[in-house]
Amino acid sequence: MxxxxxACKLRAAVTDPxxxxxxxxxxxxxxxxxxxxxxxxxLGVIELGAHAVQTRSAVRDGDWKAARDFVSxxxxxxxxxxxxxxxxxxVGREKFGSRLATVEREAPGDxxxxxxxxxxxxxxxxxxxxxxxxxxxxxxxxxxxxxTLENPAPAHVLDDLVSMVDxxxxxxxxxxxxxxxxxxxxxxxxxxxxPGVPADRFACPGGGFVAVSVVxxxxxxxxxxxxxxxxxxxxxxxxxxxVRFGRTLHGHHGLYVEAERERRGAPVTLTFRTGDAxxxxxxxxxGDSWKSFEFDTADREGTVATELVAEIGAPNxxxxxxxxxxxxx
Amino acid sequence: xxxxxFSLRGPAFPERIGxxxxxxxxxxxxxxxxxxxxxxxxxxxxxxxxxxxxxxxxYVRWWRMLFERGRDAVQQGAIDSAWGFNHEHPALMxxxxxxxxxxxxxxxxxxxxxxxxxxxxxxxxxxVAIWITYLFGARAFGRRAGVVAAALLALMPRVFFHAHLACxxxxxxxxxxxxxxxxWRAQERRSLGWTLAAGIVFGLALETKxxxxxxxxxxxxxxxxxxxHALLRGLRAGRVALPASLVSMALLGPIVFLALWPYLxxxxxxxxxxxxxxxxxxxxxxxxxxxxxxxxxxxxxxxxPTMVVATVPTVTLVLFAVGAADRIRNGARRVRxxxxxxxxxxxxxVFVRDASETDLLxxxxxxxxxxxxxxxxxxxxxxxxxxxxxYPVLAILAGRGFQLVVGAMRRALPALxxxxxxAAEAALxxxxxxxxxxxxxxxxxxxxxxxxxxxGGTAGGADLGLNRQFWGFTTQSAATEFLNDRAPRGSTxxxxxxxxxxxxxxxxxxxxxxDLRAVAAPHEATFSLVQHELHMNEVDYDIWASTGTDAPVxxxxxxxxxxxxxxxxx
Numbered sequence: 001m002x003x004x005x006x007a008c009k010l011r012a013a014v015t016d017p018x019x020x021x022x023x024x025x026x027x028x029x030x031x032x033x034x035x036x037x038x039x040x041x042x043l044g045v046i047e048l049g050a051h052a053v054q055t056r057s058a059v060r061d062g063d064w065k066a067a068r069d070f071v072s073x074x075x076x077x078x079x080x081x082x083x084x085x086x087x088x089x090x091v092g093r094e095k096f097g098s099r100l101a102t103v104e105r106e107a108p109g110d111x112x113x114x115x116x117x118x119x120x121x122x123x124x125x126x127x128x129x130x131x132x133x134x135x136x137x138x139x140x141x142x143x144x145x146x147x148t149l150e151n152p153a154p155a156h157v158l159d160d161l162v163s164m165v166d167x168x169x170x171x172x173x174x175x176x177x178x179x180x181x182x183x184x185x186x187x188x189x190x191x192x193x194x195p196g197v198p199a200d201r202f203a204c205p206g207g208g209f210v211a212v213s214v215v216x217x218x219x220x221x222x223x224x225x226x227x228x229x230x231x232x233x234x235x236x237x238x239x240x241x242x243v244r245f246g247r248t249l250h251g252h253h254g255l256y257v258e259a260e261r262e263r264r265g266a267p268v269t270l271t272f273r274t275g276d277a278x279x280x281x282x283x284x285x286x287g288d289s290w291k292s293f294e295f296d297t298a299d300r301e302g303t304v305a306t307e308l309v310a311e312i313g314a315p316n317x318x319x320x321x322x323x324x325x326x327x328x329x
Numbered sequence: 330x331x332x333x334x335f336s337l338r339g340p341a342f343p344e345r346i347g348x349x350x351x352x353x354x355x356x357x358x359x360x361x362x363x364x365x366x367x368x369x370x371x372x373x374x375x376x377x378x379x380x381x382x383x384x385x386x387x388y389v390r391w392w393r394m395l396f397e398r399g400r401d402a403v404q405q406g407a408i409d410s411a412w413g414f415n416h417e418h419p420a421l422m423x424x425x426x427x428x429x430x431x432x433x434x435x436x437x438x439x440x441x442x443x444x445x446x447x448x449x450x451x452x453x454x455x456x457v458a459i460w461i462t463y464l465f466g467a468r469a470f471g472r473r474a475g476v477v478a479a480a481l482l483a484l485m486p487r488v489f490f491h492a493h494l495a496c497x498x499x500x501x502x503x504x505x506x507x508x509x510x511x512x513w514r515a516q517e518r519r520s521l522g523w524t525l526a527a528g529i530v531f532g533l534a535l536e537t538k539x540x541x542x543x544x545x546x547x548x549x550x551x552x553x554x555x556x557x558h559a560l561l562r563g564l565r566a567g568r569v570a571l572p573a574s575l576v577s578m579a580l581l582g583p584i585v586f587l588a589l590w591p592y593l594x595x596x597x598x599x600x601x602x603x604x605x606x607x608x609x610x611x612x613x614x615x616x617x618x619x620x621x622x623x624x625x626x627x628x629x630x631x632x633x634p635t636m637v638v639a640t641v642p643t644v645t646l647v648l649f650a651v652g653a654a655d656r657i658r659n660g661a662r663r664v665r666x667x668x669x670x671x672x673x674x675x676x677x678x679v680f681v682r683d684a685s686e687t688d689l690l691x692x693x694x695x696x697x698x699x700x701x702x703x704x705x706x707x708x709x710x711x712x713x714x715x716x717x718x719x720y721p722v723l724a725i726l727a728g729r730g731f732q733l734v735v736g737a738m739r740r741a742l743p744a745l746x747x748x749x750x751x752a753a754e755a756a757l758x759x760x761x762x763x764x765x766x767x768x769x770x771x772x773x774x775x776x777x778x779x780x781x782x783x784x785g786g787t788a789g790g791a792d793l794g795l796n797r798q799f800w801g802f803t804t805q806s807a808a809t810e811f812l813n814d815r816a817p818r819g820s821t822x823x824x825x826x827x828x829x830x831x832x833x834x835x836x837x838x839x840x841x842x843x844d845l846r847a848v849a850a851p852h853e854a855t856f857s858l859v860q861h862e863l864h865m866n867e868v869d870y871d872i873w874a875s876t877g878t879d880a881p882v883x884x885x886x887x888x889x890x891x892x893x894x895x896x897x898x899x
Contacts, residue, residue, distance in 0.1 A: 037737030040651065040730075041760035044644040047782050048764040054786035055771055058889030087791040090861065090869070090884055090891040098880040103873050122889075123788065186852040188875035190825060191865065196851070196874030214870040220622070220863055222870045257867060261624065 059122050063142030064095040070139060070146055071118050072100060080114035081105045085125035092120055107214045107222035109162075109252045109325040110292065115154035119147040158244040160327040161251075161310070165202075165212045165226055169241050172202040172210045175234025179204035194256050194321045195227050207231070210238065215323040216257045217290035223254065225323035228310075230268060232317035243308040244328060245300040249279055251326030254290040259319040263287045268322045271311040274300070279308075284322070297328065346468045350475070354463035357479045358456030365452040365492055369445050372493050372774040373805025373840070379830035381423055381495050382430075382447050384415040389427025391591065405595045412592035416600070417607045418497060420590040421536040425450035426495045442838045447495040455492035458503035459483055462721045465510050466728040469687050470652075473735060477758070478728030481645045482721055484765035487713045490776025498714040501538035505718035508534045508541070509694045512548050515574040516555045517685045528577030532585020539608045540718055543701060547693035549575060555686050614710035617863040620794025627705035636713050639795060641720075642765040643783045645727050652729030656688045695722045712777065712796055731761065774806065775887040787888040794863070798892065801826030801860050803885060807893045808841040811883040816856055821846045823854035825868060851875055857896040872896050 075081060081100055083092030093101040111117070111129045116136075119127050122143050133149035140146075164170055167181035179202040187197040187209075201211030213227035230236050253270055254260070263286040272279040272295060280295030314320045374382075391411035395402040402408070412420065426447045433439040434446035459479045467475030482488060492499045511530045515523035531548075534541035552572040553560065563570035587593050593600050613625035618632055638646065698719035701707045709715075735754055739745070745753055764782070772779035777798045780790030791797065804827040812822065824832050824847045835841040851857040851868075852875040859868050859881075873879040881894035 034737075034741045037734045037741065040644070040647055040734050041757050043647055044760040044762075044764050047643050048767055050782035051764060051767050051771070051786065054782055054788065055888055057788070058886070085792055087797075087861075087890060090859075090881055090894045091886070091889070093879055094881045094884050094894070096880070098878050101880060103879050106879050107870070107873070123792065125792075186875035188850045188852040188871045190823075190849065191868055193850075193871060196871040196876075198874055198877065213874040216867040216870050220866040222866070222873070227874075257864075 057143070059091075059143035061095075063144045064091070066141035067120055067139075067144040067146050068096050068100065070141065071096065071120065074146075074148070075100065075118055076116070078113075078115060079105075080108065080111055080117040080130075082117060082119055082127045082130070084119060084121040084127045085123060088122055088125075096120075103214065103224055107224040109223055109225065109327075111151070112153075112155045112250075113157045113327070113329075115151050117149045117151070119149060121145050121147065155250070155329045156246070158246045158328045160325075161240055161243070161308075162212055162224060162226055162325050162327075164240055164243070165210070166200070170202075171239045171241070172204065172228075173237040173239070174204045174206070174208060174231070177205045179208075179210060192258055194259070195323060197227070204236075208236075210236070213323060215254055215321075217254050218257055218261055218287075219289065220257060221290070223252065223290055223323070223325065225252070225254075225325040226310075227321070227323045228312050229321050230312045230314040230317050232266075232314060232320075235311050235313035238310040238312070240308040240310070241306070243305045245297045245303050245305060246328045247296070247298045247301050248329055249295045249297050249326060250293075250329055251282075251324060252290050252292045253282060253284050253322065253324035254288070255284065255286070255323070256321035259321040260286045260289070265319055266315040268312065268314045268320055270324055271309075271313075272326075273309045273311065274305045274307065346464065350464060350467055350472070351460075353472070353476070354460035354467075354479065355456075357463055357476070357483070358458075358460040361459050361483045361492070362452045362456040365455065365489075366445065366449075368773055369448055369452075369493050370442065370840070371805075371809075372490075373802040373827075374444065374831035374834055375494065375496075375800030375802040376826065376828050376831065377800060378447075378495050378802075379828040379834065380415050381426060382444070382834065383830060384423045385427035385430060385447055385495070387411045387414050387427075388420060388424045389431045392424060392428065393431070403591075403594075408591045408594060412590075416592045417604065418538065419536045419586070420592065421533060422450060422454075422495075422497050422500045422538075424589070444495075444834060444838060448493060451495050451499055452492060454500040454503040455483075455488070458499065458506055458721055461503070461506050461510050462724055465506065465513070465721070466725040469691075469725065470729045470732055474725070474728035474732045476728070477648075477731040477761070478721075478724040480762055481642075481648070481727045481765060482724035484762065484769045485641055485645065485720060485724075486769045486772035486776050486779050486781075487640050488717060488720060489769045489772065490774075491714050491717065497538040498711075498717055501534065501540045502717040502720065504530070504534035504537040505540065505544065505694075505698065506721035508544055509547065509690065509722075512552070512574055512578075513685055513687065513690055515577075516552060516572070519573070524573045524577045525581065527574040528579075528581025529585055531578040531582040532589075535582055535586040536589045539604075540698070540715070543697050545578070546700070547690070547697035548578065551686060551690045551693050554689060555684070611708055613708045614799075615864050616710045616712065616799070617794060617796045618709070620863075622863050623709065625708075628702075628707055628709045630703055630705075632709050633699055633702040633716060636795070639780045639784045639790060639793070640713050641723070642768055642781055644761055644764055645724070648727035648730035648734070648761065649723050650730070651733055652726035652731075655729060655733055656691070656726065660688055691722050691725065695719050698722075710799075712799070731758075734761075775803070775892055778887050778890065778892055787890045791890045796863075797861050797890070799826075799862060801828070801831070803860050803893050804832070804858055805835055805840050806885045807858050807883075807895055808835065808845075810885055811895050812845060812856060813842050815883075816842070816845060819844050819846065820855040821848045821853060823848055823851045823857035825858045826860045826865070827858075851896070852898075855898055857898070859894040859896070861891050861894065869894065 071081060083089045117130050119130060130149050133151055135147060136150050137148040138145060172179040181202050183199050186199045195213040195215050197209050198211050201209045203209055208229060208231050210228045214222045214224050216222060228236050249272060259265060265286045267283050267285045270282045282293035284291055388411060391402060429449045430443055430446040434443045440446040459482055462482050463475040463479035466478035508530045511526045515527040534544060552575050556572045559570055615622050615624045618629055699716050702716055738757060768781055779787050784790055784793060804824055822845050832847045836843045848854045851872045857872050859865055876898045878899050882897045883895040884891045885893040
């Protein structure tokens with residue numbers, strides 16, 4: 001009996017705290033279940049709070065101005081100035097103006113030529129094309145962050161063909177007919193018009209222009225390029241004068257997005273020649289978007305071409321709103 | 330009703346719904362219409378609206394001709410000249426827009442703005458949607474559920490935006506829920522009046538917008554299920570006893586549809602065929618989704634869920650989830666009880682049968698209104714507006730969710746009674762409605778650009794690459810914020826996606842300065858507008874190339890997100 005009683009006492013001593021713990025856990029669980037409903041109104045309050053924060057988080061004008069003044073004081077002519085996220089680009093252009101946010105910086109062929117970039121960003125966003133560049137410096141101006149990035153392998157551009165589109169450095173022919181360089185009212189339109197045609201341009205007999213424009217690729221990114229639509233039939237020949245060669249001839253080509261996205265157009269062929277020698281041929285097919293090309297010119301490095309010919313042809317010219325950019329490096 | 334040892338319990342019908350409830354529903358609807366009227370002037374005119382204004386004037390001219398020179402009016406030449414414009418959409422709403430314009434603007438001068446008179450029928454249809462949502466919610470789940478359902482429907486930013494417009498998306502939302510409600514009542518009452526009403530309202534829905542074609546997918550299986558015993562009895566006796574409401578819909582629906590659309594009175598079959606073909610093979614306009622522009626099929630299957638989550642206030646969706654889970658649980662209980670009875674293993678559960686099968690009807694209506702948007706071939710260019718008929722049901726189930734949350738609060742706070750309980754319930758209501766109200770107010774007039782806090786608001790929507798706007802209606806904001814004050818006299822403006830009709834009306838109503846002249850190309854303009862959408866970037870670049878500047882002089886923003894860029898030619 002004594003032993004039994006002792007055992008009971010021992011068991012009770014062990015069991016009671018466990019039972020108590022179990023009871024407490026059940027009580028806690030019941031309490032949580034009882035008050036679970038409060039999560040719903042709490043969520044409502046959180047949503048309201050988040051709305052209040054978000055609607056007050058737009059970057060202030062003063063922050064943009066401070067960032068602009070900083071970039072203006074720091075930037076060199078060959079720097080890239082880029083905005084992130086992509087949707088804030090119009091605001092960046094408005095706040096920075098077209099002297100800092102130039103078309104050359106806003107619509108580059110690619111970023112390889114820039115030795116340095118000033119990335120102007122909000123909301124912690126970054127320019128994807130600069131992801132592998134080395135971060136050098138970072139300055140915050142309220143909601144705007146300016147990050148200086150170094151290009152790990154910048155290309156040294158000798159001559160940029162886009163900047164040579166003028167009456168002195170370029171002659172344009174469609175077949176045997178020469179296109180005249182001149183100044184006329186620009187041409188533009190709404191959605192579907194195609195790349196805008198600036199006032200300074202080559203106008204070809206029988207129609208068609210060659211000029212520096214900005215084309216939207218399949219992802220609607222802008223690229224400053226030489227707008228040279230082939231009309232079918234006789235090819236378009238762009239004869240650049242006095243181009244200095246480096247190790248490569250590097251460039252990109254594409255078509256206006258609306259002309260390319262249905263993937264029904266004829267391929268466009270771009271052939272570079274100097275004298276009788278073909279330097280390289282690049283073919284653009286619908287769907288290629290903004291496509292790069294690079295041709296080896298090491299054997300001509302250090303020489304100056306009397307004439308570098310870019311010949312553009314297509315089996316037919318239906319909506320072949322073609323644009324290319326190239327440089328020697 | 331007892332089935333074996335069980336009584337089946339569907340949604341309770343706790344309160345007697347009568348004329349006072351119609352008063353409450355109408356008051357909620359009218360309050361909403363008042364709010365819409367008060368905010369209408371700050372919203373510009375979308376492209377489609379300009380077309381419907383034009384059509385409305387043509388149509389009302391014909392209706393007046395019918396009353397004045399009936400014989401002449403019914404000649405095919407007179408019909409086709411009046412009804413030939415915009416015959417890809419039925420005539421009901423455009424006729425109402427026209428009648429409202431003629432009476433309330435032209436004749437009685439109730440509204441100074443012609444556009445407000447055009448828009449009033451659309452706004453009233455939003456009021457009707459709210460009214461019926463209240464009635465449906467109150468009758469199905471109780472008054473508290475009805476009030477919250479109506480409020481949550483009204484406080485969806487996209488519904489608020491579209492409710493302003495003389496378009497068809499909110500009217501079809503109202504017609505859809507009206508049709509479902511009348512059908513539901515017809516199953517319950519089985520009277521001649523409700524049966525006829527089912528057919529007439531279905532006809533009006535068909536005459537509102539083609540979403541109504543999908544309604545039978547919800548109403549037919551529901552009616553067959555409700556009447557399954559009678560149908561089976563009839564089949565065993567060798568006869569088919571179709572539910573009267575379905576017969577009414579099948580007969581009266583097309584009659585109402587044809588009767589109200591004079592364009593179909595001649596060459597009827599060919600014109601109906603054209604109308605059907607137009608919508609079955611509708612052109613794919615583009616829309617941005619997650620940073621990609623979709624120009625055609627296959628439409629992304631995640632579009633509808635993502636857009637619902639990104640545009641309907643989160644607390645509304647959570648309440649909907651609570652309410653829907655409750656009804657699903659109830660349905661599962663019913664199925665278990667039915668199975669147990671079949672297997673003769675009763676467990677003693679007690680259910681009260683819902684003879685109208687409300688849960689099934691709500692589920693079918695919801696699924697039918699969103700179902701087409703999971704098909705690869707369905708165009709998605711309308712954003713959320715094309716599946717808005719799902720929202721009243723979503724709101725009703727959210728109302729049921731609210732009721733459950735109130736019940737849980739009462740159980741958690743048993744000591745609360747009287748005024749203190751009332752205060753606690755009021756506080757709960759405020760917590761649940763405050764965010765939808767704030768988000769909806771803030772979204773105006775950029776209802777298509779605004780996204781809910783869950784995805785980061787307007788900026789979060791832009792980060793995600795969700796569509797910012799369409800239809801070019803934000804030109805008015807560019808005018809009120811910049812052009813009206815700062816453009817030199819007689820300036821030319823490239824109006825981008827805005828239609829000439831919309832621009833002219835904005836000038837006529839003093840929203841845009843009357844000396845400003847719209848032009849079709851940026852190089853002709855002193856000022857060029859770009860309404861930001863992904864595919865409109867090309868217009869930006871066009872301006873850069875043709876004018877030599879890439880820097881806008883002003884940007885209309887919503888929470889820092891660009892809505893319209895204004896360029897000035899250097």
